[in-house]
Amino acid sequence: MEIGLYHYLTLSVILFAIGMTGVLIRRSVLSMLLSIEILFNSINLAALAFNRFLYPATVTGHVFVIFIITIAAAEAAVALAIVMIVYKNFRSLEVEGLTSLKR
Amino acid sequence: MSTYYELAWLIPALPLFSFIITVLFTRNYKTLTAWIACAAVIASFYLSVRVMLDMYNGAGTAQTLTIEWIPLGKALEVTIGVYLDPLSVMMLIVVTTVSMLVHIYSLGYMAHEDGKARFFSFLSLFTFSMLGLVLSDNVLQMFIFWELVGLCSYLLIGYYYDKKSAADAAKKAFSVTRAGDLGFFMAVVIAWGYFGTFNFAEIQQQYGQTAEWLARAFPFLIFFGAMGKSGQFPLHIWLPDAMEGPTPVSALIHAATMVVAGIFLVARAVMIFAGSPDTMLFVAYIGGFTAIFAATIAVAQHDIKRILAFSTLSQLGYMMMALGIGGMVGVDNFSHGHSGTDLALMGQTAGTFHLFTHAFFKALLFLGSGSVIHAMHTNNIWEMGGVKSKMKITVWTFLIGTLALAGIPPFAGFWSKDEILALAMEVGSIHGYVLFGVGLTAAFFTAFYMFRLCFVAFWGEVPEKKHPHESPVSMTLPLVLLGILSVIAGLIGNADMANALGIKTYAAFLNPSWEHEGVFHISIAAISAGVALLGILVAYVMYAKRSPEWTTEMHDPLRSKLGQLYVHLENKWYIDEVWRWIVNQILFRVSAACAWFDRNIVDGSVDLVAFITTRIGILMQPAQSGRLQSYILIVMLGLFIILATLYVAIPEILVAMYR
Amino acid sequence: MAHALMFYLFAALAIAASLAVILHRNIFKSATFLAGMLFCLAALFVLLDAEFIAVVQVLIYIGAITILIVFAIMLTTKINDEHKEQFNSQKFLAPILALGLLGLILTIVVKIQWTTAEISPVPSDILGLIGTALLSDFIFPFDVVSILLLVALIGATYIAKQEDRKPLVTEVDETGEHGDGKVKHALHAEEVEH
Numbered sequence: 009m010e011i012g013l014y015h016y017l018t019l020s021v022i023l024f025a026i027g028m029t030g031v032l033i034r035r036s037v038l039s040m041l042l043s044i045e046i047l048f049n050s051i052n053l054a055a056l057a058f059n060r061f062l063y064p065a066t067v068t069g070h071v072f073v074i075f076i077i078t079i080a081a082a083e084a085a086v087a088l089a090i091v092m093i094v095y096k097n098f099r100s101l102e103v104e105g106l107t108s109l110k111r
Numbered sequence: 112m113s114t115y116y117e118l119a120w121l122i123p124a125l126p127l128f129s130f131i132i133t134v135l136f137t138r139n140y141k142t143l144t145a146w147i148a149c150a151a152v153i154a155s156f157y158l159s160v161r162v163m164l165d166m167y168n169g170a171g172t173a174q175t176l177t178i179e180w181i182p183l184g185k186a187l188e189v190t191i192g193v194y195l196d197p198l199s200v201m202m203l204i205v206v207t208t209v210s211m212l213v214h215i216y217s218l219g220y221m222a223h224e225d226g227k228a229r230f231f232s233f234l235s236l237f238t239f240s241m242l243g244l245v246l247s248d249n250v251l252q253m254f255i256f257w258e259l260v261g262l263c264s265y266l267l268i269g270y271y272y273d274k275k276s277a278a279d280a281a282k283k284a285f286s287v288t289r290a291g292d293l294g295f296f297m298a299v300v301i302a303w304g305y306f307g308t309f310n311f312a313e314i315q316q317q318y319g320q321t322a323e324w325l326a327r328a329f330p331f332l333i334f335f336g337a338m339g340k341s342g343q344f345p346l347h348i349w350l351p352d353a354m355e356g357p358t359p360v361s362a363l364i365h366a367a368t369m370v371v372a373g374i375f376l377v378a379r380a381v382m383i384f385a386g387s388p389d390t391m392l393f394v395a396y397i398g399g400f401t402a403i404f405a406a407t408i409a410v411a412q413h414d415i416k417r418i419l420a421f422s423t424l425s426q427l428g429y430m431m432m433a434l435g436i437g438g439m440v441g442v443d444n445f446s447h448g449h450s451g452t453d454l455a456l457m458g459q460t461a462g463t464f465h466l467f468t469h470a471f472f473k474a475l476l477f478l479g480s481g482s483v484i485h486a487m488h489t490n491n492i493w494e495m496g497g498v499k500s501k502m503k504i505t506v507w508t509f510l511i512g513t514l515a516l517a518g519i520p521p522f523a524g525f526w527s528k529d530e531i532l533a534l535a536m537e538v539g540s541i542h543g544y545v546l547f548g549v550g551l552t553a554a555f556f557t558a559f560y561m562f563r564l565c566f567v568a569f570w571g572e573v574p575e576k577k578h579p580h581e582s583p584v585s586m587t588l589p590l591v592l593l594g595i596l597s598v599i600a601g602l603i604g605n606a607d608m609a610n611a612l613g614i615k616t617y618a619a620f621l622n623p624s625w626e627h628e629g630v631f632h633i634s635i636a637a638i639s640a641g642v643a644l645l646g647i648l649v650a651y652v653m654y655a656k657r658s659p660e661w662t663t664e665m666h667d668p669l670r671s672k673l674g675q676l677y678v679h680l681e682n683k684w685y686i687d688e689v690w691r692w693i694v695n696q697i698l699f700r701v702s703a704a705c706a707w708f709d710r711n712i713v714d715g716s717v718d719l720v721a722f723i724t725t726r727i728g729i730l731m732q733p734a735q736s737g738r739l740q741s742y743i744l745i746v747m748l749g750l751f752i753i754l755a756t757l758y759v760a761i762p763e764i765l766v767a768m769y770r
Numbered sequence: 771m772a773h774a775l776m777f778y779l780f781a782a783l784a785i786a787a788s789l790a791v792i793l794h795r796n797i798f799k800s801a802t803f804l805a806g807m808l809f810c811l812a813a814l815f816v817l818l819d820a821e822f823i824a825v826v827q828v829l830i831y832i833g834a835i836t837i838l839i840v841f842a843i844m845l846t847t848k849i850n851d852e853h854k855e856q857f858n859s860q861k862f863l864a865p866i867l868a869l870g871l872l873g874l875i876l877t878i879v880v881k882i883q884w885t886t887a888e889i890s891p892v893p894s895d896i897l898g899l900i901g902t903a904l905l906s907d908f909i910f911p912f913d914v915v916s917i918l919l920l921v922a923l924i925g926a927t928y929i930a931k932q933e934d935r936k937p938l939v940t941e942v943d944e945t946g947e948h949g950d951g952k953v954k955h956a957l958h959a960e961e962v963e964h
Contacts, residue, residue: 030792
């Protein structure tokens, strides 16, 4: 069977589910960040697959992916800064302990 | 339309501006506040006089300003207007004149009060409200200003709010007049519900085609409001207590202006009233009863202001009686060759003319009593005495006021009171004669108690430790001006006198299209003057030899002559006690039942809702854990549910999204 | 056929790597697996004729973002964190939900008739097209994203540099004289063990 849109989408959805599970179950903030990267990439894959199989003559999917990567970079920078400061304040990265925004 | 008509809206607006400015900005500058208030009311007075002159020269009735306030078409259409007709212009003159003189008087009287700024602010607000009331062209606007004057009355009676009796009197005045206002408000609602308009003229046009019960209920409810405001029996009980306020307030609000609002209202709606003769008969008898009832009580009172208050009640009763007598024939009937309409207009003329003259001499009496109280530091006439030689201006102007009130020619009260009595005879029938007798008796009592007051308070010798001296010029000047008005104001009521002076009569001014003059019969005038003189004579015999030993009310020579009756009079026929019983035994029980219902049923259901909400909140509380991941889980669950629902219910939509 | 083979290979690797990312107890190894997973996706991008994106993926994702995360891990994590509980109380509920969502979306994806009748070849000058698109049709989002990146940069620096804040749990000094509770002593012990 020819590898088509269905295959890529299926893979994308599977990765999305895995990433979501990771975000939901890991206790460490850093692990959640890693899982979020998985989520981003599953979307990238879907975007590129749609672009390739449905509108091969255009590059909209590519542009989207570039934007997503850019935003992922920005998010990683800010999130990691927050992680640093949280660690400094709480001596822990366990997200369940972070129930208060004060200090 | 003349320029001054166009500017008429400024007449109430100026005191309003004064109130706003003084309340917001000049509270801490007492003298400045007083002068701002005075300046505003003097300007209003000037404009009123110019408007009156235009009206006198035939500028006619006009609606000079109409603001659509709530323009909701058929649902509700509320306009605020300035309506100028002879009646409202007459009231403008009365209100601005008395208000101006009271303002000036207060400059002296309230000079050393801490709350002077507050006092003058409230006076401004009151002047605005009263002027707004008389310029109303519709029931609703009138009701709004009606409530505003009630509020001002409350504020000013309670001016000495740290004094319990003053605070209680303010509350009493407010709640008793409110009982009457309920009727007025029902009339307002009926006006919109059944006539579809608030406008007096439009209501009057529709009046012929209304249902029987409505034709009776509408004027009756209006009269109920007027009863509260104008202190008609049995809603009169608040007025004597209202004397707890400063004396200028008593002069302005509780003698000359606010209390006559009820008279004005009935006079304004007199043609509507005349459509229901039964109501008018009721009005006439309530008025007549109040007149004689209050006059008898005044005979045995000892507080100078209370005597004047009961006198005011009595005179208000007179005015109401005049309006009632005029209307009780009914528009479709004739009596002694007069049509009902003519008689109603004659009643309006007589009632409002008495209002006009009474405003001046009663304000004079109150201001004069204030001057005496100021000098003697007491309200009790038995603790006064001998000021005749010390306070010449005050006492002589007071005497002018007394003569005017007693109805001695040629003072103002004589002409207006006489017109009412003559009208009663003119109407004839058994009711006319009965009311004539009532009026005559009340006139006797009036003359008696006023001269009792004068002899006891002014004659004799000054009590020890009292050093009365004449009041400052800001207080005596208004007295003199009002004294002059009390002498001459009555002359315009009589056709011969007016012709001699070359001016229109009051009747011709009030109803230019109406060829009748005010009624005057020399025989009736002689009888009423004779009765008044008799009253003075009795008072003279009893009190002229004012003994310095009469130092408390127990020494009243009348006490031994009347015996037990005197105690009844002293206790004001126990009407206050009757009301207290009604309030305690009936009203409070009903209130308690209502309160129980409110607390347990109404509040209970609200509490139940609150309780359910709280329980749900507690139930939902764990969801707000602050744990990020459970939030995400819930978001994802929501996404799942939405997608699943869409997929199950309308699968096409997901395909359509792609297309 | 080679395409299919490559696809299945990299797809399997990507799934395995991402599972490892979310399940591995050692966060450092998790990050390493993430790099591997990203590399697999880069390969899949090549299969999708998106060579430029694949290169960007390797350069930026693996070369920059993952390295950044590794730095953060090294700065914050302790070795013995590995022995702590790694998963929270949702560890049973969340996978079930994820599986449900997976099944649902897959059902929908299969249900839709995608119009993939004929696959035309991609344009040869795809890089030029991307550049043109970024600076013409997408110029506004492009600008917004640039500003966002700048803001994120400054913001991240600002947040990370707030040194004067007092930590909620103060460091226990060596003498332990200020230690006023068992908690702090316990923390102290932990530090020493570390």
